[in-house]
Amino acid sequence: MDPDEVEFLGEKQYISIIPTFSSNVIHLISGDVGPFRPSIPIRVPFWMAMQLKQQRICKIEPPEWMEVDKLEAIKEDEKNSRTFTKMPSDHYMVEAKILLASATDDIPRADEIRTIIKDIWDVRMSKLRSSVDVLVKNNGSYAAVDNLTLMEINSIRPLLPHALDTLYRLKNSITGGSSQSQSTTTFSRSTTSFHS
Amino acid sequence: MENLNLSDDLDLENALQDENDEDEQLTPAEVIELMEEAWLNEKFAPEILPHKFDVVECLLGQITYMEDNIQNLESKDFRKTIHQLEVDRLRFLVCSYLRTRIEKIEAYCNHIMKQESERISKGEDQYLTESEFQFLKDFIQSLDSHFEKVTSFTVVTEDWKSQPVVPNVHSFVFLKSKQEVEGVIIDDGRNDENDLVDLDKGSQLIISYNSVANLIKKGDVHLI
Amino acid sequence: MFGEKACDLIKELSRAEDNLPAYNTDLVTEVGNEIKVLIEKNQEDAQISEDSRASDGLSYISTVKIRHAAVKRNFRCLLAYHYNRLKCIRTMRWEFGSILPADIKVNMSATESEWFTKYSRLMTQYMRSVGEEGVNLWVDLKPPKALYIEVRCLVDYGKFELNDGSVIFLKKHSRHYLPRSECEELIRQGVFYHIN
Numbered sequence: 383m384d385p386d387e388v389e390f391l392g393e394k395q396y397i398s399i400i401p402t403f404s405s406n407v408i409h410l411i412s413g414d415v416g417p418f419r420p421s422i423p424i425r426v427p428f429w430m431a432m433q434l435k436q437q438r439i440c441k442i443e444p445p446e447w448m449e450v451d452k453l454e455a456i457k458e459d460e461k462n463s464r465t466f467t468k469m470p471s472d473h474y475m476v477e478a479k480i481l482l483a484s485a486t487d488d489i490p491r492a493d494e495i496r497t498i499i500k501d502i503w504d505v506r507m508s509k510l511r512s513s514v515d516v517l518v519k520n521n522g523s524y525a526a527v528d529n530l531t532l533m534e535i536n537s538i539r540p541l542l543p544h545a546l547d548t549l550y551r552l553k554n555s556i557t558g559g560s561s562q563s564q565s566t567t568t569f570s571r572s573t574t575s576f577h578s
Numbered sequence: 579m580e581n582l583n584l585s586d587d588l589d590l591e592n593a594l595q596d597e598n599d600e601d602e603q604l605t606p607a608e609v610i611e612l613m614e615e616a617w618l619n620e621k622f623a624p625e626i627l628p629h630k631f632d633v634v635e636c637l638l639g640q641i642t643y644m645e646d647n648i649q650n651l652e653s654k655d656f657r658k659t660i661h662q663l664e665v666d667r668l669r670f671l672v673c674s675y676l677r678t679r680i681e682k683i684e685a686y687c688n689h690i691m692k693q694e695s696e697r698i699s700k701g702e703d704q705y706l707t708e709s710e711f712q713f714l715k716d717f718i719q720s721l722d723s724h725f726e727k728v729t730s731f732t733v734v735t736e737d738w739k740s741q742p743v744v745p746n747v748h749s750f751v752f753l754k755s756k757q758e759v760e761g762v763i764i765d766d767g768r769n770d771e772n773d774l775v776d777l778d779k780g781s782q783l784i785i786s787y788n789s790v791a792n793l794i795k796k797g798d799v800h801l802i
Numbered sequence: 803m804f805g806e807k808a809c810d811l812i813k814e815l816s817r818a819e820d821n822l823p824a825y826n827t828d829l830v831t832e833v834g835n836e837i838k839v840l841i842e843k844n845q846e847d848a849q850i851s852e853d854s855r856a857s858d859g860l861s862y863i864s865t866v867k868i869r870h871a872a873v874k875r876n877f878r879c880l881l882a883y884h885y886n887r888l889k890c891i892r893t894m895r896w897e898f899g900s901i902l903p904a905d906i907k908v909n910m911s912a913t914e915s916e917w918f919t920k921y922s923r924l925m926t927q928y929m930r931s932v933g934e935e936g937v938n939l940w941v942d943l944k945p946p947k948a949l950y951i952e953v954r955c956l957v958d959y960g961k962f963e964l965n966d967g968s969v970i971f972l973k974k975h976s977r978h979y980l981p982r983s984e985c986e987e988l989i990r991q992g993v994f995y996h997i998n
Contacts, residue, residue, distance in 0.1 A: 383621065387674075390945035391614070392668070403745050408657055410664050411606045429667065430660055437656060523764050523783040524775060527752060532802060535752050535782075542784065543750035550748060550786070586960070638933035654874040661828050666983070669937075675931065680925075684892070709931035716924045719886070720917060727913045728884050731834040 388533050392476030393429040397416035400424075401434070430479065440457055440486040445470070445477060450491050453498040459504045466529040475503060475533045506534060514542055521549060609636050610668065615800045617675040622752070622801040623794060624745040624787055626682045626690055628705045630675075637672055643664055654688035682709060687718050749787045753799045755781050765789045804840070804872035808833045808879035815886055822890045825911040830880065836875050840869045891918055895925075899940065899987050942988050951982045953994040962988075 394412070400423050407416040417424045423443055426434070434440040447453070447470035459467050471477055478499045485490045510530070517525050523546075527535065604612070606669045616630040644665050651658040663726060683690055683706070690706070692713060697704050748765065755777040764773040765788050773789065777783065811829050847862045892913060894902060900922055902910075910918070930936040959972035964984055972978070972993070988994045 384944070386945050386947075390670070393667075403656075405657070406658060410661070411644055411668060412610055412656065413605075413607045429663060433660060433663055434656075436657075439656065480606055500627065524783055524789070527633070527782045530782060535802060539752070539799075546750045546784070546786075547748070587929065635933055638937070640937075642933075642935060651872060663946060666942070670942045670945050671941050673939050676937065677943075680928070680939070709928055712931070713924060713928040716927070717921075720920045721885075722919045724888065724913060725881060727994055728830070729834075729839065729880060731831075 383536050383539065385533075385536065388536050389476050389480070391513055391532065392429065392473030393432075393480070394428070395428050395471065395477065396425045397428050397431050397445065397477075398423045398425050399431050399434060399440040400443060401440045403439045408507055432480060432484055442481060442485040444481065444489045447471065448478070448481070448489065450494050450498065453495060453502065457502050457505065460502055460509075466506060466509065469531055472531050474499070475535070500512065500569060503568070506530075507537070510534065510538060514545075517542075518545055518549065520522060521553070523550070526531045604636075605635075606640050609640070610671075611666075613637050613671055613675065617671055617678070619794055619801045620675055620678045620682075623791075624630055624747055624749045624751075625791075626705055626745075627678060628703065628712065628795055629679070629707045631707045632738055633677070637668060641672075672701060673679070679710065679712070682745070683714050684717060686743055687714060687721070688739045689744045690714060691718060692742070748786050748789065750784055751787045751790070752782065752784050752802045753790060753794070754802050755779060755783070755799045756797055759793060759798050761794070763790060768784055804836070804869070805879070806876045807836060808876045812879050815883055820890070822887065822894070822906055822909050824878075824909040825887070825914065826899075827911070830883070833876050833880055837873050840873050840876075842951065843875075844869050853979065858962045887914065888917060891919060895921060896925050896940070896943075899991055903991075941983065943986075946982065950979055951985060952979050952995055952997040953985050953989065954978075957989075957993055959993050 398447040400538060402420050402504060403418060404416040404420060405416055406575060409412045410427075410430075415430065415561065416424065431440065431442060435442060449458070452470075455468070456470065479494070481489060482492055482496050513525075579598070612630070612633045616627075616633060620627055644661060647760070648658055648661050648665070694704055694706055694711065694714070704711065757779050759777040761774045762777060762785075764775060764785055775785075781801065790799055794801060807829060811826060811833060814826060815831075816821055817823075823866070825901065844866050847866055850862065855868050856887045894906060896916065901997075902918070929939055931980065937966070955974055956977045957972075958974045961969055962972050964981070968979065970980075977997070978994075985994055985996070988998050
């Protein structure tokens, strides 16, 4: 999947903005937004918030998790947990990327936040790599990927599905090609869970 | 055999579901949701899925309606850009979905033709819409006539359809479960003692497509 | 050796990767001739063995079988060559639009140009039949980000009329701020460079 498409899906999340303009309710196909009154926070889709920000008619309120302290806690949890912890948003990476690129002035301590989010991503990615390693080595035929976000899943695509495909083919050619059932039992059919 | 029985049951349930659906009016937001789901499913499923043209038509209708309204807004009105961007986003969604299907129709044309013909002769619902089916026929015809021209020097009738390109239905996909599903049979390439797995609502899995194809078509799980 | 030329044909295509090499009329003809000769010889031998059925007819069978296998293989290679070229041409239709760059066009055979036109027509027919007003699948290949984008003109293009009726003059190195939807095709044709 094109990373732009992952972003596309993330952009329909809602975020709080503080408008500097007045407007009645806008009837979007995806639902009504507004009314807009100066200084009164209101929730709008990300893509819309970015459009308004570009036109300099609003300030962005960072999502409540986008704070140094909260992110530090998330990072610690992630480090201490064997499994993937649940992220505060299913699109945390997309949201962070967009906000840190286009609304830095609205985010206190943006540089620190950028670093911590990168750290969290790295911790999760290295966990992901070792899980994949275990899965492939154990010759698993499925695995739970709970709490992984779309962007993270996309980062192991197409590599992991391809690797499992290849394993499946090998397994199949052994089962199919050899009449000695003995030879197949050495391939244990264990299942690896990414989070158990 | 088990799979066969299962799919028969599913068809029945789908039919019942459809009847219920007609009573409820979906909100445009729900239609968008369905479109996104159909888009992702089609994107990641190796084979072509049953079409979702009711959703497509409904969303295209919304888009057209909105575009007509946008015409009436002044070009300086900031709302115009917002509406336009939303329309563009939704149009991308629909178009990308349709493109993905066309790509599969082209790549697996002979295979899909065979499957659709079987569905027709069995009186089952077709996976392709009428216009997709027309495109499929025309596309195959265009290849036929091209191959005929380039091999006109000989009378050999080696049929190019004898070894059609087929989708790898065993390829691995990521899914998210929309509800609890018990006893999904894992196809791990051996016929004996298949593993079973239960899905909780919201759980995510990487698994072979053919283990869950029916659940995707039924709408219990969706691909991510 | 039988099938060697057919193999060369395939190799030529695979070396070109995503590019379309010049249509190799000579080699295609040679493979075609090889097929013809093999078939003729087989027919001759079949006739002989028919005539001398009682005596040594058997000895021809293996020769005939090998020739037949060579015919089949040559034929499949020819099909693969032509099919994969069409796939490449199809991709270019999506990339460049209805007018292909001259350097690609010269590499296509007359039959391939014909197919290109036919494919465009099929797609147009299909696109017209969707929804009440039809859809245009050739455009919006990527998720929309912003409505307007900045582009730099790479060639002296001349007059360009926008959907709203206004006409702009595209000069080499000139910069423009234009609706994304109207630039897409020119970007793909290499007229515009999208400035990020």
